[in-house]
Amino acid sequence: MATTATIHAHAAPEGFVRKYIFSLDHKVIGLQYYFLALVAVFVGMFLSLLMRVHMIWPTAVLPLVGEIKPETYLSLLTMHGTIMVFFVLTTAPQGGFGNYFLPIQIGAPDMAFPVLNMLSFWTTFIAFITILAAFFVTGGAPLHGWTGYAPLSALSNSGPGEQLGADLWITSIAIFCVASLMGALNFITTVLDLRARGMTMMRLPLTVWAWFITAILGLLAFGVLLSAGILLLLDRNLGTSFYIPLVVVNGQVMGHKGGSPLLWQHLFWFFGHPEVYIAILPGMGVASQLLSTFSRKPIFGYKAMVYAIMAIGFLGFMVWGPPYVYERHEPLLSICFLADDHGHWRAFSHQDV
Amino acid sequence: MGLILLTVIWLITFFSTYFFAAKTWWLPHGASLATAGIDHQFAVTYVLMGFVFVAAQGALGLFVWQYRDRGSASKVTYSHGNTTMEVVWTALTAILFIGLNLMGSPIWAAERFAPADPGSVPVEVTGMQFAWYFRYPGLDGKFGRTEPKLMDPSAGNEAAVGLDTTDPASKDDVVTGTMYLPVNRQVDLTLRAVDVIHSFFVPQMRFKQDAVPGLAIHMHFTPTEVGEYEIACAELCGLGHYKMHGMLHVVSQEDFDKWVAAREAEKQ
Numbered sequence: 001m002a003t004t005a006t007i008h009a010h011a012a013p014e015g016f017v018r019k020y021i022f023s024l025d026h027k028v029i030g031l032q033y034y035f036l037a038l039v040a041v042f043v044g045m046f047l048s049l050l051m052r053v054h055m056i057w058p059t060a061v062l063p064l065v066g067e068i069k070p071e072t073y074l075s076l077l078t079m080h081g082t083i084m085v086f087f088v089l090t091t092a093p094q095g096g097f098g099n100y101f102l103p104i105q106i107g108a109p110d111m112a113f114p115v116l117n118m119l120s121f122w123t124t125f126i127a128f129i130t131i132l133a134a135f136f137v138t139g140g141a142p143l144h145g146w147t148g149y150a151p152l153s154a155l156s157n158s159g160p161g162e163q164l165g166a167d168l169w170i171t172s173i174a175i176f177c178v179a180s181l182m183g184a185l186n187f188i189t190t191v192l193d194l195r196a197r198g199m200t201m202m203r204l205p206l207t208v209w210a211w212f213i214t215a216i217l218g219l220l221a222f223g224v225l226l227s228a229g230i231l232l233l234l235d236r237n238l239g240t241s242f243y244i245p246l247v248v249v250n251g252q253v254m255g256h257k258g259g260s261p262l263l264w265q266h267l268f269w270f271f272g273h274p275e276v277y278i279a280i281l282p283g284m285g286v287a288s289q290l291l292s293t294f295s296r297k298p299i300f301g302y303k304a305m306v307y308a309i310m311a312i313g314f315l316g317f318m319v320w321g322p323p324y325v326y327e328r329h330e331p332l333l334s335i336c337f338l339a340d341d342h343g344h345w346r347a348f349s350h351q352d353v
Numbered sequence: 354m355g356l357i358l359l360t361v362i363w364l365i366t367f368f369s370t371y372f373f374a375a376k377t378w379w380l381p382h383g384a385s386l387a388t389a390g391i392d393h394q395f396a397v398t399y400v401l402m403g404f405v406f407v408a409a410q411g412a413l414g415l416f417v418w419q420y421r422d423r424g425s426a427s428k429v430t431y432s433h434g435n436t437t438m439e440v441v442w443t444a445l446t447a448i449l450f451i452g453l454n455l456m457g458s459p460i461w462a463a464e465r466f467a468p469a470d471p472g473s474v475p476v477e478v479t480g481m482q483f484a485w486y487f488r489y490p491g492l493d494g495k496f497g498r499t500e501p502k503l504m505d506p507s508a509g510n511e512a513a514v515g516l517d518t519t520d521p522a523s524k525d526d527v528v529t530g531t532m533y534l535p536v537n538r539q540v541d542l543t544l545r546a547v548d549v550i551h552s553f554f555v556p557q558m559r560f561k562q563d564a565v566p567g568l569a570i571h572m573h574f575t576p577t578e579v580g581e582y583e584i585a586c587a588e589l590c591g592l593g594h595y596k597m598h599g600m601l602h603v604v605s606q607e608d609f610d611k612w613v614a615a616r617e618a619e620k621q
Contacts (some may be wrong), residue, residue, distance in 0.1 A: 071592035145589045150551040151566055152591060157592040158482070178423070245567025248504045249548045251483065261565050263549055301434030304443075 022122075024114035029121050030100030033091055036125060040087035043132070061182035071160045074143035078161075080132070081146030082169065085275065086176050087128055093282035094218070095124065095183055098211040102187065105205045107196025110187035116182050123179035136164040147272065150243030151266040154235045166235060170229050177191050177226035180218050187215035202306065206292075206299060209306055210285025211342040214278050220317070221274040228267035235259070270317075277316035281309060311334040332347040355421030362414035370407055373399060384578035385558040392458040392559070398453055405449075410450070417468075437546075464560070469573040470540035474534065477543040479514045480551030480564040481506060481591030485584055486514050487532045489613060495522020504547060514547075527616040532601045535609035536579050544570040552588035555601055561587055576603040 013019045023029060053060065054068040061067050068076070103110055103248065111117045134141045142161040144153040150168070156163045191204070191212045204212075231242040235256075243264045244256035292299045299305060372378065383392055477488040477496055485508070490496045497520040504515035510528040517523055534540050544553055546564040554561040560574050586597035604612065 069592075070595055073596070074589070074592060083389070136499075141591075150548055152589070166592055171527070214501060246501055246546050247566045248481075248501045251505050251507065253501050253504075260567065262568075298431060298433050300432060301436075301439050304434065304439040 006047050022118055024110070024118055026099050026103050026111045026114070026117060026173070029111075029117050030096055030098070032121050033095035033099060034097070035125070036121075036128060037092035040091065040128060044080050044084040044088060047076045047083070051076050051080070051095050057267055071143050072140070074145075074159075075161050075165075078143055078145050078169075079131070080140050080173045080346050082131065082173070082332075085146055085279070086173065087124075087131075089279035090176075090180065090218075090275070091124060093279065093286075094187070094211060094214055095121065097207075097286070098187060098214075098282060102190060102208055102211055105208050106194065106199055108190055108194035111186050112194055113186050115273040120182035120186065123175060123182065124177050127172045127175035127179060130168055130175060134161075134172070137164040137168065139163040139165050142169045147186065147268060148232070148264075149268075150232065150235070150259075150261050151245075151247055154232060154243045154264075155247070155254065156236060156248060157252070167233065170232050170236075174226055174229040174233070177229065178224040180222040181226070182223070183216040184218040187211055188219065192216075194306065202303070203283075206288040206302070206305055206309070207282070207285040209309050210281040213309050214281045217274040217281075217313050217316060221271040221278065224267055225271035228271070231267075232264065269319075274313075274316045275320040281312065284309070291315055306337040355418040359414040359418040362410055362417065366407060366410040366414070370403060373403060373458040380559075381556045383557060383559050384576055384580060385560065385581065386575035386577055387460065387464060387559050388577075390463075393459055394453075394457045397456070399403065401449065401453070442536065458480040464572050464574055468573070470539045473539035473541040473544070473573060475541045476534070477514075478553055478564065480533075480546040480553065480586065480590075480597075481513065482546075482548050483586070483597035484513070484530060484589050485532075485551075485553070485586075486510065487529050487599075488514060488516075489527045489529075489616075490522075490585070490617070491527060491613075491617060492525050493522060496523040497521075497526045499523075501547070525617060526619070527613065527620065529616065530599060531611055532584065532599060533612050534576050534601065534603050535606040536576055536603050539573050539575045541573050542571065544572065549590050550588050551586045551590050551597070554585045554587035555582055556585075558601070563588055575599075579603050579605065 012119060013023065013025070020028060023032070050062070050065060050068065051073060053062065054073060058068075065072075099111065102108075103278070140161045142148075142153065142165045143159050144162065144166065144294075148166075152158050153162070153166055153170075156166070195201075195204075234240040235242050235244055239255065241256040241259035242252065242258040243261055245261070246257050247254050288299060288305060380392065380395070383389075401459065445568070475490055475588050477493070479486045488496065492590055498517040499515045500517045501515055503512070503517060505512040510530065511518075511526070516526055516528065516529055540551075542562075544562055544564040545568075546566045548566065550563055550565050552561060552563045557580075558574055558576060560572075562570060562572050564570065582601040582603065584599040586594055590597060
């Protein structure tokens with residue numbers, strides 16, 4: 001492994017910026033991800049607190065926030081859901097803990113691509129700033145829910161917040177996708193190529209297996225969401241009709257024709273369902289590892305656990321079908337997908353308000 | 354410590370199971386033909402899952418206590434797993450999952466894939482920000498043409514759905530903001546949305562289906578009890594989503610005929 005040693009052997013960085021801000025060190029990047037997620041979780045919690053306060057005192061006028069109108073409430077709900085799902089649940093377990101511990105657990109000097117690692121963090125950071133910006137533009141934050149169903153999310157006159165706020169929301173998610181793709185590539189390469197001698201795949205700690213499968217899920221899911229987001233931006237700003245059929249908003253015939261709202265659901269849930277497992281798999285890996293370590297026992301059924309993690313990843317993709325089944329009529333498909341989907345559908349949904 | 358954990362785990366299990374067993378927050382009264390099947394499927398699923406949940410949590414509490422750290426007195430054993438047990442519980446879970454779904458899908462499919470009865474009442478449901486409109490075809494049994502450019506939500510009813518009055522079939526079409534249905538007769542629904550996605554949800558009918566712009570979705574259900582039921586929108590559709598609801602009046606066939614005749618007379 002002389003090559004990896006040569007690539008990754010580098011002198012300790014000097015200077016504050018190289019050491020703590022644009023760092024190439026997986027531990028520093030892991031901490032950066034972790035603290036970004038920590039900031040995001042406080043923002044998300046603050047938003048849900050505002051929703052609760054509104055429920056207790058519906059007419060209260062809050063300092064700085066003002067009156068919480070129905071559209072304000074929906075904006076809070078949308079931004080809470082999006083920030084929590086993307087910048088907390090996706091960021092902390094994989095980007096934070098994964099970056100910090102994965103190289104240590106497989107005996108690698110660092111992640112496979114340190115520069116890419118730094119870029120993926122800072123791209124995530126830009127995505128976070130972009131989504132926060134949606135609060136401060138004319139019309140405010142979007143109200144289309146974290147699933148951003150078209151045509152609600154595709155028409156700028158479908159509600160307040162659906163103007164620049166919605167564009168920023170989509171742009172933020174697209175940037176986040178790019179960052180996650182870079183991260184996923186790095187995780188997969190590191191696990192496959194940088195394991196220490198003797199660390200075979202079937203000896204990997206379950207945390208590493210979980211991060212590895214999560215990265216594969218991310219690689220497949222975020223690419224699709226990125227393209228879905230770009231199509232949505234085109235529909236909103238360049239007059240295309242990917243997601244918009246002939247619609248009439250408040251008596252006004254819009255200039256779109258022939259698009260399909262279901263297309264967005266397909267593409268979104270092709271990301272959305274694996275996302276559930278992207279969020280939970282690292283936690284499952286950590287739970288297995290911690291229990292085994294602190295009870296000083298080997299993992300019960302290690303191989304079965306590895307296959308189970310793989311199966312969760314595979315089935316996680318299969319559940320993308322159901323929204324289609326709920327909207328349309330596909331008898332055979334529905335039975336296959338329902339068997340797979342029991343209990344997963346709407347597990348994450350903030351739409352049932 | 355082991356005993357405290359056991360108590361906490363068992364108490365959590367007891368309280369979370371209690372609210373289901375006592376039906377503290379349960380489904381509203383069902384008043385449609387599908388109620389029996391859906392509620393039965395719901396109950397079977399909860400009972401089976403409840404049994405698995407209580408057994409698993411019970412064992413968890415017990416094991417935490419039984420295998421607590423007892424100092425150095427006890428002899429340590431190490432296990433790497435048990436393939437037979439792994440296979441058995443994976444297979445049982447799979448059977449339970451697939452079994453429940455095979456049981457449930459015919460109930461779910463009945464209102465969707467089977468065509469509506471010949472004698473059913475045709476009603477077209479249109480969702481728009483933020484109201485539901487219901488169209489009845491009148492005596493000719495045919496829905497007239499609608500035109501997007503004629504839609505005027507502020508005028509309500511016929512104008513809101515853009516009914517083209519030059520079409521002879523639309524002359525006797527009746528559009529209302531309140532849904533009337535005769536009891537014990539199937540209703541053949543056509544669900545439409547004009548702007549964004551809405552979802553037609555009547556809890557007492559055990560009925561929920563998205564209305565999607567660009568699609569006409571056919572479904573049917575049969576109300577079995579006279580009464581008034583709330584229709585809600587169950588898909589986030591914009592700032593007025595919270596107030597997008599309507600009423601469903603299920604009346605006798607006689608009252609239904611009278612109501613239709615009155616609406617037709619109003620129109621002339």
